[in-house]
Amino acid sequence: MKTLVKNETKPHRLRRTVQLIFLGICLFIGWRFIEFYHSCLNSAQPIAARPPGVEAFLPISALMSARYWLQTGIVHAVHPAGLLIFAAILALSFLFKKSFCSWVCPFGLLSEKLADVGRKIFRRNFSLPKWPDRLLRSIKYLLLGFFAYVISCRMSLADLEAFLESPFNQMADVRLLQFFLHPSPTTIVVLTILVILSILVRNFWCRYLCPYGALTSLAGLLSPTHIKRDIPSCIDCGKCAKVCPASLPVDRLITVYSDECSLCLECVEACPVSNTLGVSVAFTKRRVWPTMVAWSIVGIFVITLVYGKCSGHWKSSVTPQQMAQQIKELQLADPPQP
Ligand code: SF4
Numbered sequence: 405m406k407t408l409v410k411n412e413t414k415p416h417r418l419r420r421t422v423q424l425i426f427l428g429i430c431l432f433i434g435w436r437f438i439e440f441y442h443s444c445l446n447s448a449q450p451i452a453a454r455p456p457g458v459e460a461f462l463p464i465s466a467l468m469s470a471r472y473w474l475q476t477g478i479v480h481a482v483h484p485a486g487l488l489i490f491a492a493i494l495a496l497s498f499l500f501k502k503s504f505c506s507w508v509c510p511f512g513l514l515s516e517k518l519a520d521v522g523r524k525i526f527r528r529n530f531s532l533p534k535w536p537d538r539l540l541r542s543i544k545y546l547l548l549g550f551f552a553y554v555i556s557c558r559m560s561l562a563d564l565e566a567f568l569e570s571p572f573n574q575m576a577d578v579r580l581l582q583f584f585l586h587p588s589p590t591t592i593v594v595l596t597i598l599v600i601l602s603i604l605v606r607n608f609w610c611r612y613l614c615p616y617g618a619l620t621s622l623a624g625l626l627s628p629t630h631i632k633r634d635i636p637s638c639i640d641c642g643k644c645a646k647v648c649p650a651s652l653p654v655d656r657l658i659t660v661y662s663d664e665c666s667l668c669l670e671c672v673e674a675c676p677v678s679n680t681l682g683v684s685v686a687f688t689k690r691r692v693w694p695t696m697v698a699w700s701i702v703g704i705f706v707i708t709l710v711y712g713k714c715s716g717h718w719k720s721s722v723t724p725q726q727m728a729q730q731i732k733e734l735q736l737a738d739p740p741q742p
């Protein structure tokens with residue numbers, strides 16, 4: 405007879421702690437960057453420093469730098485931190501599937517919180533029927549495929565270099581900031597629709613639209629770590645499948661190979677029987693404990709930061725004075741709408 409032993413691990417709290425740490429880092433970077441931006445606009449010399457971590461929000465530029473590095477072996481100097489963070493995200497996905505989405509990305513956390521709002525209002529989140537769901541899930545892969553095709557097949561090395569050196573790329577982070585500081589009516593409408601859809605359907609943005617999510621999903625397919633269910637001790641209660649944000653039938657699988665699994669460990673926490681669900685390493689009987697996942701994720705980003713700083717591939721080659729000059733020119737050429 406199967407005995408029910410309370411599962412004592414609390415991966416949810418652990419994951420939330422890691423998410424909040426990364427959210428805090430992102431907010432700090434955002435605040436420092438806004439300070440830098442205003443100091444460029446309001447004084448002759450920028451008095452605040454530009455935080456290189458802001459380049460984490462420039463995935464297209466990072467994709468271009470990645471191809472440039474693959475072809476030349478050189479880390480392009482305009483957004484070097486962006487490339488290193490991109491590499492860290494890929495490394496994390498090879499190690500722990502698309503855990504970046506559920507443990508690190510602030511938009512992943514925002515999506516979860518919006519879904520919580522939906523559950524409070526409607527007592528549930530809605531899911532799309534199977535075929536629309538599959539069709540919509542392909543959008544993020546199409547977007548990623550489009551960018552990858554243009555960057556790898558339609559641009560010569562000279563084109564790539566010209567783009568990476570261009571004022572447009574140098575100012576990509578400033579343009580992104582202006583996009584959010586002075587949103588156009590269309591931006592506000594699109595963001596409002598996305599918020600409403602994320603309240604109704606769990607992880608709408610991550611599941612259907614985010615090209616970064618597509619990249620982590622594809623890289624995650626090569627990961628050796630998977631959620632594994634121990635059939636002899638499973639009591640078939642179905643709680644794991646019920647809480648899975650990716651709607652995966654965890655209770656009917658032995659190993660979860662799906663590209664949609666973000667290793668969020670909600671199923672592990674929900675399982676009432678100890679050691680029935682867990683993260684396993686392929687071809688071994690080894691279990692990876694939630695704390696190991698958490699420390700590895702933090703470790704990868706700390707190593708990336710230390711490596712970037714020690715190797716000189718962290719700060720942009722564009723000086724703060726050059727950026728200040730370009731920010732003023734941009735402001736004159738394209739003043740924000742009140
Ligand atoms: S299978 Fe488990 S770890 Fe994977 S997404 Fe679903 S709940 Fe999260």
Ligand code: SF4
Pocket residue numbers: 633637638639640641642643644645654655674675676677680681
């Ligand atoms: S939560 Fe899932 S794995 Fe755990 S006992 Fe229930 S059905 Fe089995």
